[in-house]
Amino acid sequence: MSSERWGLGPVEIDRNAARRATKLAAVVLCLVMAVQVVIVAVFTLGPHPLQSVTEVPAEPDAQAWDGAPSETLSLDRQQMTTPYGGGSVDNVTVQAVTNDTHVAFRLEWEDPTADTEIDEPDAYSDAAAIMLRSGSKPPVTMGANGDPVNIWYWRSSWQHSDADPGGDMYAYPHPDSETKPGTVAGNPLSQSTHNQYGQNYYATGFGSLTNAETQPVAANGQRTDDGWALVFQREHETAGDYDAVFEDGEQMYLTYAIWNGSADEANGEKSLSYQFLTLDPGDGTLSETDSADDEGANETDTNDSGVVASATTSARWATRAATNWPAAIVLATGAAWLISYWRIRE
CATH class of the missing domain: 1.10.287 (Helix Hairpins)
Known part of the structure; x- marks a missing residue:
């Protein structure tokens, strides 16, 4: 040719x-x-943007959540301190949105029973919490001495109970009438009614949970076909000593806990995520941390850490x-x- x-x-x-x-x-x-x-x-695909919206939604079924990316975290039984237990909820799906003034997190999990009444013995409420810490990652053990954490907490009985939460179980007889010392002392867990359904707490380790003087956290939980959908909402700026700080340059660490009332879960008996999510308010990413770096990870996570690190490097x-x-x-x-x-x- x-x-x-x-x-x-x-x-x-x-x-x-x-x-x-x-x-x-x-x-x-x-x-x-x-x-x-x-x-x-x-x-x-791993890091998800913290979606910016005109108005941060307070309702779990608001349209703003439709386009918000999500992360699903596995949950395990609490096995670090007594009382051990929980683990009836397998996972929780988390979303986040923000604007110039507010931030909100949406949690959704499966729970076939709505446990909202605690007015008799052996009755427990469904509940959920977010643990937050700005800057450095805290111990998963609800913080530690010198490492305080901010905890946002919601109970279904506060929002959806048809009876006086606690009923007469915590009443003491008095010559003239019954006395409820928890209510009189202003204990938020003893109130018969609640103006807001989210509570703001601080902790420096197991057994140190303290009700914060400032209560800027709003919460709204609603039943879904399979369980619960819950929104926590707060302004970026607050006056609390240990409140989570949503500022540029301050990376946020978050982890989650769920209580299933019908499984007799209360206090330390809960379904807990040993995996942290990180939130960077500066570039707006919400993503999982490397499980090899998480404190409190179970033995399987520890054995797999080399594989995870290798895959991440690749x-x-x-x-x-x-x-x-x-x-x-x-x-x-x-x-x-x-x-x-x-x-x-x-």
Whole structure:
């Protein structure tokens, strides 16, 4: 087969082979670009943006939650201190939205029974909590001495009970009438009615839970077809000593706990996430932390930490390589042209 040839200095070029090699190189170019798009999509799905909205919703079924990314965390029984137990809820799905003044988190989990009445012995309420800490990651053990945490807490009995929570169980006889010392003392757990359904607490370890002087947290829980959907909402700025700080440059660590009343879960008996989520108010990402770094991780998590770290390193390397697209395109296209030209010319 005859072919046209032309010289480029001392090099003689086969024009027919060059044209065919150029076509093949164009195909390789398209494939490289497609592969880059796929790799970047696969390895950048982890971090989810904290969606910005005009008005932060207080309702769990608000339309603003429809487009908000979510993270689903596995829950396990509490096994760090007495009373051990819980674990009846397998996982919780979390979403977050924000605007210039407020932030809100939506939690959803499966629970076939609505446990809202605690007016008799052995009756327990469904409940949920978020533990938050700004800056450095706290111990999962409700903080520690010198490492205070902020806890937002909700009980279904506060919002959905048809009776006086606690009934007469905590009443003491008096010559003139019954006395309820918890109610008189202002204990939030003893109130018969609640103006808001979220409570703001501080803790520095197990057994140190303290009701905060400031109560800026609002909560709203509603039944779904499968369980509960709950929204915690708060302004960015508060006056509390240990309130979570939603400011640029202050990464937030969050973890979650769920109580199932019908499973007799109360106090330390709960379904707990040993995995933290991180929230960066600066760039707006909500993502899982590396399980190898989480305190309180179970033995399985510890054994798998090397695999997780290796996979994370590989993902970062692949992402950097794929996103360095100019170099990848030049190298792949040039190599494809040279190899194709050489083979065709033979």
